[in-house]
Amino acid sequence: MEHLLSERIKSTPPSFIRSILKTAADPEIISFAGGLPNPVSFPQERIVRDYGSSLFQYSITAGLPELRQYIADRYNRKFGLALGIENILITTGSQQALDLISKVLLNTGDGVIVEKPSYLGAIQAFSLISSTCSRVRPIKAAASLPDGSRPYSQYQPVFYPVELTEEGMDIGRLKDALAHDVKFIYAIPDFQNPTGLSYSAENRECIRKVLTGREIVLVEDDPYGELRFDEGGRIPYIGAGRLPGSILLGTFSKTVTPGMRTGFMICADTELLKHISVAKEASDLHTNIFSQYLIWDYLMHNDYDAHIPQIRRLYKEQAQAMTEAMDRYFPKTVKYTRPRGGMFLWVTLPEGVSALSLFPKALEKKVAFVPGDPFYINMANTNTMRLNYTNADCRMIDEGIRRLGELLREI
Numbered sequence: 001m002e003h004l005l006s007e008r009i010k011s012t013p014p015s016f017i018r019s020i021l022k023t024a025a026d027p028e029i030i031s032f033a034g035g036l037p038n039p040v041s042f043p044q045e046r047i048v049r050d051y052g053s054s055l056f057q058y059s060i061t062a063g064l065p066e067l068r069q070y071i072a073d074r075y076n077r078k079f080g081l082a083l084g085i086e087n088i089l090i091t092t093g094s095q096q097a098l099d100l101i102s103k104v105l106l107n108t109g110d111g112v113i114v115e116k117p118s119y120l121g122a123i124q125a126f127s128l129i130s131s132t133c134s135r136v137r138p139i140k141a142a143a144s145l146p147d148g149s150r151p152y153s154q155y156q157p158v159f160y161p162v163e164l165t166e167e168g169m170d171i172g173r174l175k176d177a178l179a180h181d182v183k184f185i186y187a188i189p190d191f192q193n194p195t196g197l198s199y200s201a202e203n204r205e206c207i208r209k210v211l212t213g214r215e216i217v218l219v220e221d222d223p224y225g226e227l228r229f230d231e232g233g234r235i236p237y238i239g240a241g242r243l244p245g246s247i248l249l250g251t252f253s254k255t256v257t258p259g260m261r262t263g264f265m266i267c268a269d270t271e272l273l274k275h276i277s278v279a280k281e282a283s284d285l286h287t288n289i290f291s292q293y294l295i296w297d298y299l300m301h302n303d304y305d306a307h308i309p310q311i312r313r314l315y316k317e318q319a320q321a322m323t324e325a326m327d328r329y330f331p332k333t334v335k336y337t338r339p340r341g342g343m344f345l346w347v348t349l350p351e352g353v354s355a356l357s358l359f360p361k362a363l364e365k366k367v368a369f370v371p372g373d374p375f376y377i378n379m380a381n382t383n384t385m386r387l388n389y390t391n392a393d394c395r396m397i398d399e400g401i402r403r404l405g406e407l408l409r410e411i
Helices: 016-023 052-056 065-079 095-103 119-126 171-178 201-211 270-284 288-299 304-329 355-364 393-409
Strands: 090-091 111-116 158-163 182-187 218-221 246-249 263-267 345-349 384-389
Touching: 065 090, 065 158, 065 263, 065 288, 090 270, 095 182, 095 218, 095 246, 095 263, 111 119, 111 171, 119 304, 158 171, 171 201, 201 263, 263 270, 304 345, 304 393, 355 384, 355 393
Parallel strands: 111 158, 111 182, 182 218, 218 246
Antiparallel strands: 090 263, 246 263, 345 384
């Protein structure tokens, strides 16, 4: 059977996080591993009653018009954009959006700029591409590529990781990466996954100026922007409404329900969006229409803008509980971010300590986390880990961090 598999699937590793979730399903384990929203944020008060046969019929690829109009209106109102329904494509979660973007923009050997560290799901989606044209040969694994800037395999794109600072992307490293043949940049400026960091307004403006006039697509992924603990501190997007060809990704997974797998793509360039829509047609025809109606029905019969602050307050309390517990239980040599929103924080262990090697020992203590390795390009045994605070109550957070603290004091 192995000989029947494509080279791209053979060279694409399974998701480390999905594997951990299976292990962490043990009810005795306190898990900080998955990025699971708290179930209290799910709508449970209303079930769709009667939309007739439309619920069970094929639908258009772009998505439910009423839902797309709602998204356009909301973003116009909140962020000063000028969107119409033609600028919105409903996707099966943001993950499908990443897959579609890679199919539309990437050929084997093309360059992609990502954050360092970067979202594992994006690395996977961008890696799983291969030229379908026999005239294009796979590139050779080149030792001459910049440090960290190489394909996972000969069939994949060339990644150019740009270091993150407390302010956002390192502008000098970004300029260096742009000297190469790069198709697009992928970034999560608000409460980045995995670090939880947010780009400052100054950093975003610097990035925008660097990209102005360049023929390059900026993909801004914004699954966590609504989860800012300080409601008045929202910072404008880098590209949306400012840079031609920019793509903004959004989702209802973090604020309504993840199980519906309903995300969306916003793009002012309707020609680019048409190409992405063609890729979606070939992928799944359209996103589950039943799920789209459920989401839209919820938005029509509930105050979404009142619902989000409830999630913010809950997550702020949980994040504070985690950082306060870390202050009590972690050795002073361990550093960690203090999130101002989102779902994650990032832990840096002393140099030479592999978080991956600590993982099985943590499971013995019935606590789970995500080692940092899968968030980097071609890096192993890193001294970093990601913790999620949104799916455990404050008592469980304190106990889990206490167990981790015991382990860290043993190293």
